[in-house]
Amino acid sequence: MLKRLFTEHPATVGESYFGHMGQAFSFAGEMLVCGFACLIHGIFPFLFVKTGSEAIKRLNMRMVLKRDRRKSHAQTPGVMAE
Secondary structure, three states, rough: HHHHHHHHHHHHHOHHHHHHHHHHHHHHHHHHHHHHHHHHHOOOOOOOOOHHHHHHHHHHHHHHHHHOOHHEEEOOOOOOOO
């Protein structure tokens, strides 16, 4: 029961617990850095003009469009399994 709480969701996207943790930490790091850039942009609107919008596009691509590792490797020609 307890193991399932930690592995059920990662398995739905074709990842192990630690692989999923790494992906989540990667997203969190990028969101933190870009969030800070957006705060700076609010004060100095001439800095980091496209940082936030580009980060959202990039994260959306990673999270939504290419998220399930089981599908992306099977359906994308020329992509080697990790």
